[in-house]
Amino acid sequence: MSTHELAIVVLAAGKGTRMKSDLHKVLHPIAGRPMLEHLLASAEELSPKHRVVIVGAGREQIETQLGERASYRVQEPQLGTGHAVQQAEDALDGFDGDVLVLYGDVPFVKAATMRAMTDRLHESDSPAVVVLGFEPEDPLAYGRVVADDAGRIAKMVEFKDASDEDRACRLCNSGLMAARKSDMFDLLRRVGNDNAQGEYYLPDIVNIAIADGRNCAAVKAGSEYEVAGINSRAELAAAEAQWQEEQRDHWMAEGVTLRAPDTVFFSWDTELAPDVTIEPNVVFGPGVSVARGALIRAFSHLEGASVGEDCKVGPYARLRPGAVMEKDSFVGNFVEMKKAVLGEGAKASHLTYLGDATVGPGANIGAGTITCNYDGYFKYRTEIGARAFIGSNSSLIAPVRIGEDAIVAAGSAVTRDVAEGELRMVRAEQLVKPGWADRFHDAMKKKKESEKK
Template identity: 80%
Template structure:
């Protein structure tokens, strides 16, 4: 998705976010494993803007570090309102001749289609000076109202406290998101005053100034109020997460994924699922997971940074950590953990196993309680297990070590040297049997205990 119009995006993120009560900047709090600001920037990037400018203030260092080279920043200090914030980006956009789209870092869900529609409306036949994004919430409450005619031409923008009863009856509210040609935006802002109760310069005033000049301003409506939901507190952050998860569950079911209890499954922003994947209740996807067709993710499993192949089975109660790869028809069962390990086609680790820094060949069987001992306290080392190898239960494979194809490691072995193809390796202490020793021990201890009571 790209925009046919050259435009720059200004993202306002200078607020202190005091209601969040956090040392982390408000717009860096994650939704589905991704900072809310990055959700917004990803949508903007899909439209291929010529420039992106993020207006920073409180928490400036955090934002600049998080953004890196992905966007320019400009400082708003002190913070004197939304109009004043947009003005701070003028110098950064001094050579920009296209449109300007004003967005908010704590309003992360504005859709790309909506942004593009705003830019297109700006270049309609009536050539509005400003385009406003409106929305119709279930409870308009104290939102500012957008008074417009049937064609979306704005007659008046009015704050709730200044609105008449008739104007308050209007359900079309102002989201704060706006678009204008760059030159128009900054010319109008220079005429905005701060003669109001807060002594601030409000972006919304550019609409009334343009109207007073006899120019046209227009409004388009968001598809749903949730698209312009602002996030200012932990409760609103949780609500935004819930909203995003609901939408993703609907999306994946529409794409052919079976969710047995949708409300209990949680996705990451980048989860990739193929059709005919089945996901049981209480599964969590962290970032970086892809699951191929026919795979089955069973209850209470947690996946992050993992690739699950066609027809593979995970869990229940399994954990796949970054670098875990399960090839076609492989299987991990309950209480199995994989990290930076590959389980070959048809290989299985059915229960109570840790596979770290390991490569397991096709058709191999990893017995219960097996551990790849990959860390010596200073460095990580790799374990390689050949095709069709059989690792007996309660074995410790002390890396670096290689187990050959078709080899067998006897249960209870601690293997620290390579095992050849087709070999059996048994590493156990010698079993010692002392006939009658236990009976004599019990008799002696019972007599001692009886004597102690006298």
């Protein structure tokens, strides 16, 4: 494994016009995470010393997303991929390691693949440039990497310039490359723009190095998906679908039961323990962890939530950020939690909103209960003690505390604290007026008949 210092250069200056979006192309999310962040997370496993992002239109969005995690260079005008990489040279002044060129819209290159490229630079034949190739099911009009079985490149050729023999080669150019810094920029200075587009192409450095009598080598990606570029909404959707399919396979291999795998959607950071069961049509937003033995029932949506051991969620439940379910707790259909803790063994079986609340162990929250946490300006908390019983259709108007073992009678609107073991009933007195409804109906019917005349 190479121990040489590494710099990554990420090309993200393209306008992304096919996306037809005000959001920069490389910031469009896959599984709740910008595609650029997927790429950088993999690159971080190689501990790069420098991270240079080449930007153009929409640069402010990228700089806002990454902040001080990277340095930035502007490519203006945009004269090709070789020209784009050249913009990074001054940002790497004084650096003498390896340079790995990545593309912000090619988000799923694995860290192992990146490492294989940089390791190949330092093998005994000391290639000047390492190219990442791939073998698609249909090579289409991809440029070809003509190489021997050891990966030594004879030539790089664009499809339109390729002979029939060249086109028979199935190894295609992904565009990703690695070289020592000195080689990278020395070769780029010799790249010309004598082509139909008048641009400076990064792959030309390979043929220049070969013409100098130097070796260049190819490393093969694990799959076509790993190097797929994303340039349109359709390609974004296809990437999302592929990512989700891989995650479903991953979690089932880890001991998670998916009743209808194709209907379950994960986030980039979903954490599931073995023996979790997930029913159909469940969506995980970012920041969810689910502990062993939990059951997530159909049509539930979870985001920013922690679900403890042996908990049951749903069906049709919504857990929003800050929701915490402790061991063996339960929320049923049409229950929503936000910034709320449901203690061990506590339950809210149906039609309940728990916001900015703490519910003690063993408490029971009746149907139709809501914690009234917002007055239009500020949020307030509700505290419900252990084993408390909240009757159906109750409104707990925060800030309020319900003591341990207390009972709130059904239909109550509670505005003051309830002591431990106390019964609180807050209802208007019931009035009984015999015959009133009959008289009302008679009067209304007569009025309606008179209006018809």
